Amino acid sequence: KKEVKYGQLTELPRQDEAMKKWRSNRFGQFIHWGLYAIPGGIWEGKTYKYAAEFLKSSAGISTATWDSLQYQFNPVKFDAKEWAKMAKDMGVKYVTITTKHHEGFCLWPSKYTDFDIENTPYRKDLLGEFIKAYNEEGIDVSLYYSVLDWHHPDWRYKLNTEEDKAAFERLKAFTENQLLELLERYPTVKGLWFDGTWDQCWKDNGKFSYDLEKKLKEKNPGLIVNSRMRADEYGSRHFDSNGVLMGDYESGYERRLPNPWDVAVTKNDWECCMTIPENQWGYHKDWTLTHIKTSNELIEMLVQCTSQNGNFLLNFGPRGEGNFREKEVKLAKEIGDWMDDNSSVIYNCGYAGLKKQSWGYFTKSSDSDDAINMVVFNKPINGKYRVKLNKGSIIKRAYLLSKPKKSFNLEEIANGEYFLDDVKGKCKDPFVIIIELEDKDSKKFKQKALT
Numbered sequence: 001k002k003e004v005k006y007g008q009l010t011e012l013p014r015q016d017e018a019m020k021k022w023r024s025n026r027f028g029q030f031i032h033w034g035l036y037a038i039p040g041g042i043w044e045g046k047t048y049k050y051a052a053e054f055l056k057s058s059a060g061i062s063t064a065t066w067d068s069l070q071y072q073f074n075p076v077k078f079d080a081k082e083w084a085k086m087a088k089d090m091g092v093k094y095v096t097i098t099t100k101h102h103e104g105f106c107l108w109p110s111k112y113t114d115f116d117i118e119n120t121p122y123r124k125d126l127l128g129e130f131i132k133a134y135n136e137e138g139i140d141v142s143l144y145y146s147v148l149d150w151h152h153p154d155w156r157y158k159l160n161t162e163e164d165k166a167a168f169e170r171l172k173a174f175t176e177n178q179l180l181e182l183l184e185r186y187p188t189v190k191g192l193w194f195d196g197t198w199d200q201c202w203k204d205n206g207k208f209s210y211d212l213e214k215k216l217k218e219k220n221p222g223l224i225v226n227s228r229m230r231a232d233e234y235g236s237r238h239f240d241s242n243g244v245l246m247g248d249y250e251s252g253y254e255r256r257l258p259n260p261w262d263v264a265v266t267k268n269d270w271e272c273c274m275t276i277p278e279n280q281w282g283y284h285k286d287w288t289l290t291h292i293k294t295s296n297e298l299i300e301m302l303v304q305c306t307s308q309n310g311n312f313l314l315n316f317g318p319r320g321e322g323n324f325r326e327k328e329v330k331l332a333k334e335i336g337d338w339m340d341d342n343s344s345v346i347y348n349c350g351y352a353g354l355k356k357q358s359w360g361y362f363t364k365s366s367d368s369d370d371a372i373n374m375v376v377f378n379k380p381i382n383g384k385y386r387v388k389l390n391k392g393s394i395i396k397r398a399y400l401l402s403k404p405k406k407s408f409n410l411e412e413i414a415n416g417e418y419f420l421d422d423v424k425g426k427c428k429d430p431f432v433i434i435i436e437l438e439d440k441d442s443k444k445f446k447q448k449a450l451t
């Protein structure tokens, strides 16, 4: 074991109100919006397949040319209230928006740079309008901030020379100033989502990231930061050199999910962030390039995350003029329709402490111990759902969430194991079966077999 002085700041998992709310939210909307949304992956008539927010590097565009996009950023179709309504109807409880992506352009009027919304035709405090509208819909707001900054003259990937180190000290001060400015300007913000922290320059500054986390949490008590913010004094990221998680939740699941039967992942809070195309965070004009996920695929990911104590952050990439493509609006509606009927198995729910079974996923509300949710994605060929609970568990009743009066027939296979036979349901979408358990001290409670 190494002596780590600048590792985890807060004992995890946090049990304060702010973290309990973060955990119960489960479903969030990610928004990637910046200058990259203007060209949308196409430059001088050529379509670049790689992520649209990387077009500057994919198309080898000079910083001067790229930064001049600032003078074209005029989202005349941006309507924060409309965005917030779409998010509310989709069923998200929180949103994370890019305040500054790797390009360095800031969506808020920052004292520390002219490369911001104030110096665009739009001029107004776009981020402030966004936060107000989402908060008014009861949606918590978290801010994405990229430490990596292609625009800033003091950015250095590695600190080889004294000049590099002096420059990066200025970059660190700029970073701290901008983050404190964001928390000062927008006090209702619940979290910070750090990105762009994989380079050597940041890994050489683990103590700085520790001190910064401390300072930000003093400024905004209850603030929640992702593990990606942190390095320890040996350069170990996300987890310190002894494998202890830093930040407040694990944020390594980017465009991927854990194995659905992995139990270890349930030990920590974690969040999976996901794109609708295969790999586009910012708006790309051409969505024929890769597979576009269906609402059923995305709902299954949300349910899987919940079943393993994780949050699901689904990304949307609005156009430069400030509206969403129709396919994103349609998906938001389809997911929202499902959430209208089934959000009770997502909000305030998590790992049920049971092995995953083939028909789908178990979730359990943190408020009750005598009900378990089965979210079905695969109807069994024999019309019977095998349900393996903990030894000694007894099912009192099982029924479709959508048809609570109609009980499934129960067939006990073994101690704590049942077949539920199919209630004739013409569910074409993923559906929910509620399992009500006899409470533990009921007289029916089966004595454990003496072995």
Ligand SMILES: COc1ccc([C@@H]2N[C@@H](C)[C@@H](O)[C@H]2O)cc1
Residues within 6 Å of the ligand: 051, 053, 195, 254, 273, 281
């Ligand atoms: C392969 O390297 C990267 C670097 C940055 C990213 C950024 N993280 C995501 C959350 C998006 O912001 C993407 O641009 C993705 C892949």
